[in-house]
Structures are given as C-alpha cells and as structure tokens.
Amino acid sequence: MSQHKEIKLVTTHQMLAMKQRGEKISMLTAYDYSMAQILDGAGVDVLLVGDSASNVMAGHETTLPITLDQMIYHAQSVVRGVKRAFVVVDMPFGSYQGNSSEALRSAIRIMKESGAHGLKLEGGAEIKESVIRILTAGIPVMGHLGLTPQSIYKFGTYSVRAKEEAEAQKLIEDAHLLQEIGCFGLVLEKIPAALAKRVAAELTIPVIGIGAGPDVDGQVLVVHDVLGITKEFKPRFLRRYAELHDVMTDAVRHYVADVKSRDFPTQEEGY
Numbered sequence: 242m243s244q245h246k247e248i249k250l251v252t253t254h255q256m257l258a259m260k261q262r263g264e265k266i267s268m269l270t271a272y273d274y275s276m277a278q279i280l281d282g283a284g285v286d287v288l289l290v291g292d293s294a295s296n297v298m299a300g301h302e303t304t305l306p307i308t309l310d311q312m313i314y315h316a317q318s319v320v321r322g323v324k325r326a327f328v329v330v331d332m333p334f335g336s337y338q339g340n341s342s343e344a345l346r347s348a349i350r351i352m353k354e355s356g357a358h359g360l361k362l363e364g365g366a367e368i369k370e371s372v373i374r375i376l377t378a379g380i381p382v383m384g385h386l387g388l389t390p391q392s393i394y395k396f397g398t399y400s401v402r403a404k405e406e407a408e409a410q411k412l413i414e415d416a417h418l419l420q421e422i423g424c425f426g427l428v429l430e431k432i433p434a435a436l437a438k439r440v441a442a443e444l445t446i447p448v449i450g451i452g453a454g455p456d457v458d459g460q461v462l463v464v465h466d467v468l469g470i471t472k473e474f475k476p477r478f479l480r481r482y483a484e485l486h487d488v489m490t491d492a493v494r495h496y497v498a499d500v501k502s503r504d505f506p507t508q509e510e511g512y
Contacts, residue, residue, distance in 0.1 A: 251286050251327040253359070253381050253425040259286075259458070260447045266459025268449055269467065272298050272315045276464060277322030285326055287449075289461060290316045290357065292331040292391070297465050304390045305334045309347055316355035329383055330357045334391040337362055337371045344371035348380050361428065363389035365415025369422065376423045384419035386412050387453065388431035401452075403432045416440045416448075428461060429453040431478070452478035 248255055259266055268287040271277045272294045280288055294315050295307035316330045330351050337344035348360055359381035362368055372382055387402045396402070403409040413436075416427055426447040429437045434454025441448040441457040450457035462479065465471045469484035499505035 248286075248325070250325055253327070256286070256327070256426060256447045257445075260445075266447055266449060268459055268461035269464045270294075270297075270462070271319045271322075271464060274318045274322040277319040277326075280464065281323045281326045286459070287461070288319055288323060288326045288328050289361065290319050290328065290330040290355075291463070292333050293463055297463060297471065303393050304331075305393075307333050309333055309336045309350065313351055313354045316351060316357045320356040327359065328357045329359045329361050330355060331361050337368065337375075338364075341370040341374035344368075345374045345378060348375045349378065352380055359383060359425065361385055363391050365411070366418055369418065372419070372424065373422050381425050382423070383426045383428060384416070384424045385428040385430065386415055386419075386432075387429045390430075399431070401431050401433065403436055409433075409436050412436065413440060413443070416444060420444050420446050429457065452476065 256266055266286050267284070268289055269280055269285050270291040270293055271280055271288040272290065277288060290312065292304040292307050292312065294311070295301045295304045298315070299307065299311075301307070312330060312333050316328070320328055332344070332347060332351070336347035351357060351360060360375065361383040362372060362375075363385040365384070365386060372384075376382055388396070388399060390399075393399065403412045409432075412429075412432065416429075419427060424446060426449060427440075427444065428449045428451065429440060430450075431452035434456065437448070437450050437453035438456035441450075447458040449459040449461050451461045463471075466474055466479050467482050469481045470486050470489070472486050496505070
C-alpha cells in the first residue's frame with residue numbers, strides 16, 4: 242500500500258511528518274468541486290485554491306483582478322469535493338497588504354465561509370504583522386517567496402527570481418522569518434534550484450517548489466497545465482501528464498457532428 246493511502250486526513254502535522262521521513266508532498270491547484278473530487282481521489286496531498294483562478298478560470302492576464310468573494314466561492318466548491326486532502330486558499334491581492342486588521346477580517350471570512358484548512362500569503366518581512374495576526378487567530382498560514390505573481394508589476398516579468406546575491410539573501414532571511422513566526426509551510430516559486438535546496442535543508446517546515454528544482458519537500462503545479470487543458474503555457478518547469486485540450490476538443494466536435502447529423506439522440510436515448 243502506498244504511503245499516501247495510509248493518511249486518512251492530511252494535516253499540517255502530517256505534512257511535517259512527511260518532511261521528516263523524506264516523503265515528498267504532492268500539491269496541485271483546484272478551483273471547482275469536480276476537479277477537487279478527482280484530485281483528492283487520486284491521492285494529491287494538498288489542494289491549492291490558487292488566485293491563478295484569475296488566469297485559468299476567468300481569462301485575466303494576471304492574478305490581481307480576482308476578488309475575495311470570488312476566492313471564497315472557488316474555495317467552497319473545492320472543500321465540498323475533498324475527503325482527504327488539505328485545502329489551502331490564496332489570499333487575493335488587496336485582502337491583506339493594507340493592514341493586519343484588514344488581513345485578519347479577510348482571513349476569517351475565507352475560513353468561516355469556505356471551510357478551508359489554511360491560507361497562503363505572498364511576501365516576507367513586509368507582511369509579517371498580517372501573518373502574525375492571522376496565526377494568532379489560530380489559522381494555519383503557508384508562506385510564498387521567490388516569484389510572487391501578485392507583485393508582477395513590481396518585477397515587470399515572470400523570470401527567475403533571487404539569482405543575485407542580495408535578493409537570494411533576503412529570500413533566505415524571509416524564509417527563516419516566516420518559519421519563526423509560525424508558518425506551517427512555504428512555497429518557493431521560480432528560483433535557482435541550489436537556493437531552494439539550501440532553504441529546504443535549513444528549514445524544519447515543509448518547502449514546496451514550483452520551478453525550484455527537485456531538492457525541496459514537495460511540488461506544486463497548476464492542474465490545467467499538468468493535464469494539458471491549457472496549451473500555450475509551456476514553462477521549463479512544467480511536465481504535462483496528458484493532452485486533454487485535444488481530447489476534449491475532439492469529443493465536443495463529435496458531439497456537434499452527431500447533433501447536426503441527427504445521430505444524437507437516438508430513440509434509445511430518450512423516454
């Protein structure tokens with residue numbers, strides 16, 4: 242029996258134990274009930290209700306437009322489809338950067354209204370007070386460093402972060418800070434593999450990578466990219482496990498053709 246099936250319900254404590262015994266943590270995004278059911282049933286450890294829903298589900302160019310209400314809606318849908326996985330929700334841009342009181346109100350809304358298990362916030366020292374305030378309320382928090390998509394207009398590009406010594410040192414300091422104040426885990430996005438390896442080795446909490454090399458405690462990807470539903474996005478760190486865009490397109494074309502030709506429905510497919 243595989244190790245993941247032995248865990249009836251993934252928790253922050255289970256993830257810490259997984260790191261300690263060297264078991265990699267699997268994490269994928271989910272935005273709706275049906276996909277959550279599939280991923281949960283397939284043994285994914287952590288489902289991330291990502292603000293990438295802004296891109297994948299709504300067609301925006303960035304993650305910035307998605308609202309708190311929209312994130313709660315997606316999170317509610319995902320939680321209903323889960324029996325085993327730990328559900329983490331991205332706090333959307335503007336819901337925690339203003340001040341810690343606003344951050345706490347936003348965090349409580351997400352947790353109360355969605356039933357999610359934890360939250361993810363982007364940033365380091367600059368959001369320290371917000372993270373502390375949320376943690377003090379008993380809400381599990383996951384950090385996110387490296388390429389932080391909510392800061393895209395600050396960076397100006399989605400290129401690899403922390404290649405320069407100064408930025409790498411700040412990332413290391415921020416990673417330790419997030420652990421010290423109580424975060425249960427950390428996502429590192431699109432940074433040099435050697436740096437990610439160092440951070441994962443220095444921290445006791447799980448470090449999940451996306452475009453951060455193999456020497457971290459787990460991996461996260463956008464599920465639509467993994468399944469090949471999106472075709473244009475082809476970063477170096479992505480491995481496709483299916484080409485569902487083509488499969489789905491072909492299926493729909495057959496449906497359209499059958500309707501047009503009156504092959505569907507048949508008498509047997511009616512009442």
